[in-house]
Amino acid sequence: MSDELFWADQIASSIINRKKFFYTDDKIKQPKEYTVKTSASLSGVLHIGRLSDTIRSESVYRALKDAGKKARLIWVAEDMDPFRKVPKGVPASYKKYLGMPVTDIPDPEGCHKSYADHHREEYLKVIHDFVSTKMKVYSTREEYLKGTFKPFIKKIVKQTELTRDIQNKFRKEKQLDWSPWRPICDKCGKLSTTKLTDVQDGLFHYVCQDYKFETTTATGCGHKGISDPMKGNGKLMWKSEWAAEWAMWNVVAEGAGKEYQVPGSAFWINGEIAEKVLKFPQPEPIFYEHLMIDNEKMSASLGNVIYPKDWIQVAPPEMLRMFYNKKIMKTRSFSWQDLPRMYDEFDDMARIQTGEKKLDNKKEIAHHKRLFAVTALDKPRVPLKMSFSHAMMVAQVFKKEKDIINVLEKTNHWKKEKKKEILERIKYAQKYLDTYVPDNQKFSVQEELPPNLQLEDKQKEALHRIADALHKESFNEESLYAEFFNICKDMELSPKELFQAGYKVLLNRERGPKLATLVISIGTEKVSKLFKTI
Ligand SMILES: [Zn+2]
Numbered sequence: 001m002s003d004e005l006f007w008a009d010q011i012a013s014s015i016i017n018r019k020k021f022f023y024t025d026d027k028i029k030q031p032k033e034y035t036v037k038t039s040a041s042l043s044g045v046l047h048i049g050r051l052s053d054t055i056r057s058e059s060v061y062r063a064l065k066d067a068g069k070k071a072r073l074i075w076v077a078e079d080m081d082p083f084r085k086v087p088k089g090v091p092a093s094y095k096k097y098l099g100m101p102v103t104d105i106p107d108p109e110g111c112h113k114s115y116a117d118h119h120r121e122e123y124l125k126v127i128h129d130f131v132s133t134k135m136k137v138y139s140t141r142e143e144y145l146k147g148t149f150k151p152f153i154k155k156i157v158k159q160t161e162l163t164r165d166i167q168n169k170f171r172k173e174k175q176l177d178w179s180p181w182r183p184i185c186d187k188c189g190k191l192s193t194t195k196l197t198d199v200q201d202g203l204f205h206y207v208c209q210d211y212k213f214e215t216t217t218a219t220g221c222g223h224k225g226i227s228d229p230m231k232g233n234g235k236l237m238w239k240s241e242w243a244a245e246w247a248m249w250n251v252v253a254e255g256a257g258k259e260y261q262v263p264g265s266a267f268w269i270n271g272e273i274a275e276k277v278l279k280f281p282q283p284e285p286i287f288y289e290h291l292m293i294d295n296e297k298m299s300a301s302l303g304n305v306i307y308p309k310d311w312i313q314v315a316p317p318e319m320l321r322m323f324y325n326k327k328i329m330k331t332r333s334f335s336w337q338d339l340p341r342m343y344d345e346f347d348d349m350a351r352i353q354t355g356e357k358k359l360d361n362k363k364e365i366a367h368h369k370r371l372f373a374v375t376a377l378d379k380p381r382v383p384l385k386m387s388f389s390h391a392m393m394v395a396q397v398f399k400k401e402k403d404i405i406n407v408l409e410k411t412n413h414w415k416k417e418k419k420k421e422i423l424e425r426i427k428y429a430q431k432y433l434d435t436y437v438p439d440n441q442k443f444s445v446q447e448e449l450p451p452n453l454q455l456e457d458k459q460k461e462a463l464h465r466i467a468d469a470l471h472k473e474s475f476n477e478e479s480l481y482a483e484f485f486n487i488c489k490d491m492e493l494s495p496k497e498l499f500q501a502g503y504k505v506l507l508n509r510e511r512g513p514k515l516a517t518l519v520i521s522i523g524t525e526k527v528s529k530l531f532k533t534i
């Protein structure tokens with residue numbers, strides 16, 4: 001166990017310090033350049049959960065670089081996946097493409113060369129908002145066609161028996177006829193429909209027949225053909241392909257969901273195949289928990305899918321990076337109502353970074369600093385004095401930029417150099433209020449006394465005293481807060497009763513933001529006048 005504090009540094013350190021293979025006694029030669037791989041299959045919607053693989057892999061890449069190693073981050077489109085069902089919004093005629101690799105299907109929107117290209121571009125556009133590293137982009141389909149996989153296919157095909165035995169160790173029902181190559185039909189171009197009938201001298205004989213997915217069927221064309229894997233028109237089966245990818249790109253680490261952590265998963269099987277068949281050391285896994293929304297899996301049918309574009313309307317990308325870069329194996333559930341707390345955490349980390357916030361535990365400080373450095377996308381993030389909750393309050397009272405700046409100046413939350421960040425946070429807060437905060441948790445400032453106002457005599461008296469004080473003296477938040485307590489003490493009134501009275505008059509509600517801040521934000525003259533009319 002290394003003494004690194006941050007999980008990505010721990011993984012980097014195990015990569016750098018490992019000496020031998022897992023499954024054999026072969027020695028590991030340290031590479032000249034360390035490659036971390038992140039990938040996506042292009043089927044399915046790109047929600048924020050899918051960004052986790054890239055964000056977390058990038059952290060390991062950064063950790064390797066920070067440890068002084070030459071490193072690169074590659075993004076692979078696993079685009080040899082067959083088209084399994086026609087998604088909403090795609091013409092029904094696309095049914096004829098079921099079973100074909102997504103790279104070979106036309107772009108339904110017509111703006112790209114293929115269905116896969118369209119989705120790949122969409123992915124990368126979004127991913128670059130959340131990851132600042134320049135990634136080398138690959139497509140598995142292109143690599144097969146270019147012939148890059150050839151040497152690895154050759155080794156795997158030649159050692160089919162060994163490859164099969166490694167897999168069968170974990171299977172209840174042994175697959176004795178398992179074969180590593182899946183051809184694409186020469187005639188109809190489909191991948192899922194080719195059934196092997198014979199393998200001879202490295203050539204794969206097949207017949208093209210119907211293939212059933214979960215809810216759909218890919219129709220075969222009946223063609224009988226022979227596929228030569230050295231020509232690249234087909235793919236390796238997944239339990240051997242992953243190993244070939246690692247060996248081909250020299251991968252030292254790759255992310256995978258925690259379901260791959262169990263013994264016998266595709267990760268370990270490919271690891272063993274990589275080592276025994278391809279003589280390449282199994283990469284270090286970056287296992288992580290999947291993102292849950294309000295403790296449920298994200299799914300279109302539940303309607304709880306969060307898209308990256310939703311995120312950047314209410315928070316900077318760095319905050320999602322922080323979320324993913326904290327402990328990697330703790331179940332992560334996200335709720336929109338957590339967002340203000342998450343902002344506070346982010347601000348706190350920025351304050352620890354600048355030394356504005358002190359912690360006793362040195363290890364904790366070091367961990368926070370490291371987490372922040374990896375999270376902050378190399379941008380100098382200076383902590384703001386204005387919390388997100390405060391921004392929400394301001395956004396509810398004022399709409400005009402001039403008024404917003406004016407009140408932030410009065411409450412000492414304004415800094416001219418941070419104009420951009422402050423106004424951006426107000427904008428995020430406004431959008432958050434409009435989109436995710438239920439009406440009964442919002443407020444609006446009352447211009448006159450609410451019609452059904454009910455207050456005890458003592459409460460009225462206290463508000464009159466406040467009105468007088470506001471008229472006579474000028475206050476800041478602290479001194480006004482102190483004044484409230486003086487009045488309470490003097491009148492033997494509980495602070496709670498006083499605050500409630502204030503909220504009832506100013507907001508027509510029982511609760512609200514800090515009363516002193518609210519009064520100063522609304523304007524002491526205005527509040528004083530209103531309190532006097534009670
Ligand atoms: Zn397109």
Ligand SMILES: [Zn+2]
Nearest residue numbers: 185188208221
């Ligand atoms: Zn066919």
